Amino acid sequence: MCNSLAPAPYRASSEDTDSRREYPPAPEPLPVPVMDNHTHLDFRHGLIEVSVRDAMDAAQSVGVQGAIQVGCDLESSRFTVEAVDADPRLLGAVAIHPNDAPVYAGRGELESALAEIEELAAHPRIRAIGETGLDFFRTHGEGLVHQRHSFRRHIDIAKRLGLTLQIHDRDAHDDVVQVLAEEGAPERVVFHCFSGDEELARTCNQNGWYMSFAGTMTFKNAGNLRSALAIAEPSRILVETDSPFLTPHPYRGRPNASYMVPYTVRSMAEVTGDDLSELCSRLAENTLQAYGSWA
């Protein structure tokens, strides 16, 4: 059940008629508001430009009342600070992404970039260091040395500033867990776009780490993610879009935005067997525990 059109700011202009780039229809609103725990409002998809304010208005109209805007490099981390200043529905996270760390290191600029990340993170509405972590899918060889070093430095910054650590883990579960054990994990750790199986979910349960589920858990071939969600500690689950990527089923491949969260939440409720309102309340409460208040 849904309206047949994307929210107004996301409707394609007449000259852009490629349906693969069309934003999906608005879902039925959630009965209890939740937050999008991970989005990139500065990444544009196709020809459609949507302002931060319009993006959050569209999200709010379907019960997604706020979001965590995430920086991946210096430019997007600076954008993140501006965005959280401009719209009270946003909190932010800043970092050098694991696939960007080798690029900065190659220019001899990783340490100065990390120093600026730490300065940006002092803003009271920046609540997380992320996304950081390990990505063995995109980075290989020598680049991994810089990636590991960068991950360790981000863990250190999160701990010193008392911020949540938001982890990007792609094909690197064991190594991420190992680095966290070696460094000592910050008080609050979130696996953004959780991509693990039951084993990683058990590790997260044991350590009190949050598992943030994205549209990927709705994909047909994602049985492992649904099995992980089924055994995840209810107090440790979150929901996110990682928009404009990872659009939930049945709109996989089309652009994503925070207003799409309800599709993923409904899919999560099918897995956990929870009443939809109860699941929404839990997700909202868990988000506040992970990142603090939006007020």
Ligand SMILES: [Zn+2]
């Ligand atoms: Zn990521």
Ligand SMILES: [Zn+2]
């Ligand atoms: Zn992301």
